[in-house]
Amino acid sequence: MSWKRFTAFFCLFLSMAGVPAWGRQSHATIIYDDRASEVRSVNEEAGRLCITTDDLKRATGFELKPQGICRDELCFPVSKSRLQEFVHESAGKIWFNLVAFANLVQQPIARDESLSIWYFGLRADQRQVLSSLKAPDFTLPDMSGKIHSLSDFRGKKVLLVTWASW
Amino acid sequence: MAQDTNGVKDAGPWITAAHPTYTALIDEKHLVSKLYNMVNVPTGAWIDEHGKIVRPNEVAFVDDRFKNFSGLDSAPYLDALADWVEKGDKSIYVMSEERLRERLTVNNSDIALAAAEFGLGEHLYKSGHLTEAIPHFKEAQRLNPKSWNYKRQAYALSDAKRDYGTTFMDEVEKAGGSKVYYSPPDLRPEVTQKDKKP
Numbered sequence: 558m559s560w561k562r563f564t565a566f567f568c569l570f571l572s573m574a575g576v577p578a579w580g581r582q583s584h585a586t587i588i589y590d591d592r593a594s595e596v597r598s599v600n601e602e603a604g605r606l607c608i609t610t611d612d613l614k615r616a617t618g619f620e621l622k623p624q625g626i627c628r629d630e631l632c633f634p635v636s637k638s639r640l641q642e643f644v645h646e647s648a649g650k651i652w653f654n655l656v657a658f659a660n661l662v663q664q665p666i667a668r669d670e671s672l673s674i675w676y677f678g679l680r681a682d683q684r685q686v687l688s689s690l691k692a693p694d695f696t697l698p699d700m701s702g703k704i705h706s707l708s709d710f711r712g713k714k715v716l717l718v719t720w721a722s723w
Numbered sequence: 724m725a726q727d728t729n730g731v732k733d734a735g736p737w738i739t740a741a742h743p744t745y746t747a748l749i750d751e752k753h754l755v756s757k758l759y760n761m762v763n764v765p766t767g768a769w770i771d772e773h774g775k776i777v778r779p780n781e782v783a784f785v786d787d788r789f790k791n792f793s794g795l796d797s798a799p800y801l802d803a804l805a806d807w808v809e810k811g812d813k814s815i816y817v818m819s820e821e822r823l824r825e826r827l828t829v830n831n832s833d834i835a836l837a838a839a840e841f842g843l844g845e846h847l848y849k850s851g852h853l854t855e856a857i858p859h860f861k862e863a864q865r866l867n868p869k870s871w872n873y874k875r876q877a878y879a880l881s882d883a884k885r886d887y888g889t890t891f892m893d894e895v896e897k898a899g900g901s902k903v904y905y906s907p908p909d910l911r912p913e914v915t916q917k918d919k920k921p
Contacts, residue, residue, distance in 0.1 A: 588843070588846055591752045591842065663832075666839060667839040668843070669843060669847060669855055672855060674846065676839050676842050677839070678836065678839030679757065679830070685830075687758075688824070690776050692770040694774075695754050695758060697749060700739075711772070714770070714811075715769070716769060716770075716804065717755070717768045718724070718783050719750070719756060719761055720725060722725065722727050722737055
């Protein structure tokens with residue numbers, strides 16, 4: 558099923574399910590994978606953070622697909638019976654509840670209510686890498702801004718040492 | 724990996740002075756500590772040619788500049804490291820999978836939430852909201868009390884006595900003093916694996 562057909566099917570599903578249009582729109586900052594994005598949001602006062610599916614893709618890389626909530630090869634399946642926990646239609650847009658998704662993928666959330674900033678931490682799948690004994694990969698700059706990844710050193714022994722100026 | 728929220732501004736002069744012949748990276752968001760569950764510096768992990776951890780997090784002094792503070796001599800750790808470089812997985816310091824799994828810290832929900840609170844604190848600090856950042860740094864410290872990183876980094880970003888009612892040295896004294904502040908690396912030879920025998 559194509560994305561357009563899935564969306565059309567989903568809007569029809571929502572209207573048949575009688576899902577109500579929700580609250581007032583405002584702005585929020587989402588920090589996802591340590592990257593900050595400004596988004597339009599609704600329903601923050603209810604402990605939900607609903608953003609448009611366009612903002613979902615822009616801020617998190619995830620999108621709604623027939624097989625679930627996906628980013629590249631990573632997909633979290635969602636049954637039809639649970640879809641309305643995550644999405645609703647309002648003002649001609651489909652809104653996605655990022656807090657419900659965080660609960661699904663066991664992702665911690667830290668929030669500053671006064672500034673409407675939401676920080677999404679490591680999902681359970683990201684935290685479980687260590688148990689495989691595989692060294693988690695990362696990409697960081699050196700002082701000149703040149704980017705290095707741990708995986709660049711595959712084939713060599715690596716002594717990984719953290720330090721700090723403090 | 725410099726675990727410094729202020730990045731090059733704070734870590735840069737140290738790297739420049741060290742003239743490193745190795746790769747020295749800047750980790751403003753403490754990503755490596757988060758991914759590997761590291762709670763203090765210096766912390767080291769050994770990773771083999773296949774990307775597998777063969778020794779997990781442990782205190783990793785590579786010289787003796789802090790010996791007076793910590794009481795730890797770097798020589799045993801450096802000797803162990805040299806043994807691994809020479810012998811690879813035949814080194815007696817390469818841990819068995821069983822021992823590795825015992826030593827790896829489980830990233831439970833409190834630890835994960837602490838990292839999120841700390842990340843939010845860092846974002847607030849860097850966007851000019853230190854006052855708003857402090858409660859989140861405190862929450863990270865409460866949720867993961869083993870993390871000295873969360874204390875030490877937060878203290879360094881403000882007036883620790885004013886904002887946290889303590890200082891790094893106060894906390895070290897509470898922990899029993901500088902000579903027990905760091906646990907020495909456990910360098911007992913790994914003798915349980917048959918494949919370690921020649």
